[in-house]
C-alpha cells in the first residue's frame with residue numbers, strides 16, 4: 001500500500017510517512033496509489049473491530065491489525081456512547097449520524113484520537129519524539145488537546161487568538177491537566193496564528209531539530225479514520241440499500257472520506273450532498289469552474305467558514321484522470337472551465353447545496369418543532385440542504401458534526417432556551433486552566449517551541 005502525491009512530483013511513500021508528513025514535498029496531498037478492496041462490515045462486528053480492519057488495510061502492513069485494534073480501542077474508550085457514532089432517526093426516511101459523543105463534543109474527536117494513538121505508538125516504538133503545532137479558531141484545538149493529553153512521545157503546542165474563542169472552547173484546550181499540552185493565547189486574530197504556524201513549518205532547521213509537525217485537515221489519517229463511519233452506516237441500514245449521505249462541509253474532509261469508503265467497497269452506489277453555508281466556493285468547484293481567491297465570511301456555522309476546501313484537491317485528482325499535471329495547473333490558478341471534471345464529480349455521486357444563515361436558523365427551529373431534537377448550526381445546514389433533495393427514495397443520513405452545547409448562543413437565539421449541557425462541559429468550569437498569553441509574534445512562539453523541545 002503506497003501513497004502518491006496529487007501533484008505528481010513526489011516519491012511514493014508508506015502510510016506512516018504520509019501521515020507524519022501531512023503535505024507532500026511537492027505541495028500536493030497524499031492519496032492511495034490505488035484504492036484497496038475492503039470487505040464490508042460483518043453482522044456482529046463492533047465499531048472498534050471495523051475501524052481496526054479498515055485502518056490496517058490503509059496501513060498496508062506498516063502496523064499490524066492486532067496492534068491497530070488495541071490503539072483504536074484506547075482511542076474510543078472515553079466516548080459517551082458504545083456505538084461511537086450512533087444513528088438516530090429524525091423522521092420516516094431521515095437519520096442523524098451522531099459524531100459528537102467524543103470528549104470535545106465535535107466529530108473531529110473521531111479522527112484526532114486515532115491519529116494521537118497511532119503517532120504515539122509509532123514514535124515510542126522508534127524512540128523518537130515529536131512536537132505537534134496546532135493553530136485553532138476553536139474546535140480543532142479542543143479535540144487535539146484531549147486526544148494528545150498524556151501521550152508519551154508527543155508535546156502539543158496550541159495557538160489560539162486571545163479572547164476570540166468561546167469560553168467552552170478555551171477550557172477544552174487549557175484545562176486538560178496534562179503536562180504535554182501547552183497553550184499560547186496570542187494577541188491578534190486567527191489568520192495571524194495560522195500565518196505563524198505556516199512560517200514555523202517552513203523552517204526546515206527548526207522542523208528537523210525539534211520534530212515539529214502539524215495535524216491539519218489534510219492529514220490522510222483523518223480521512224481514513226472518518227471513512228469508518230460511512231461503512232458502519234451502510235451496514236446498519238442494509239448492506240445493499242443505496243443511501244443518500246449529507247455532509248455539512250468545510251474542508252471537504254467528511255465528504256471525501258465517504259467517497260474513499262465507496263471506492264474501497266464499503267459503501268454501495270455512493271450519493272453525497274455536500275451542504276455548505278454562505279461560503280460556497282464548492283458550488284463552482286463542483287461545476288468544473290475555478291473558484292479563485294475569495295475572502296471567507298463569518299456565519300452561524302463557523303467551522304464551515306472556508307473558501308478553499310483543502311481536501312477537494314484529492315477529488316480533483318481522480319476527476320482529472322489522476323493527472324498531477326492538471327491538478328498543478330488548476331491549483332496554480334488556471335481559469336478555464338472544465339465540463340468533463342464537473343461530469344465526473346456528478347458520476348461519483350456528488351451534489352452541492354448552499355444554505356443561508358436565515359435558513360440555518362429556521363432549520364434549528366423546524367427540527368425542534370417536528371422532532372424535539374436540538375441540533376448545532378452545522379448539522380442544521382445539513383438538514384436544511386436535505387429538505388431540498390428532489391426525490392428522497394433513499395434513506396437520508398445527515399452527519400451531525402457537533403453537539404449544540406458547543407454553540408449555545410446560536411441555539412438560544414433560535415429556540416429561546418439554552419441547549420442541554422452534557423456532563424463533559426459541566427465539569428470544565430471547575431478545572432484549572434493553564435495558558436501563556438503573549439504577542440502575535442513569530443519569535444515568541446519559536447522561543448516557546450525551543451523551550452518545550454529542550455525540556456522534553
Ligand SMILES: *Cc1c(COP(=O)(O)O)cnc(C)c1O
Pocket residue numbers: 106107108139217248249250251252253254255303304378379401402
Ligand atoms: C470541521 C467541522 C465541519 C466541516 O467538516 P469538513 O470535514 O472540514 O468538511 C463541520 N461541522 C463541524 C462542527 C466541524 O467542526
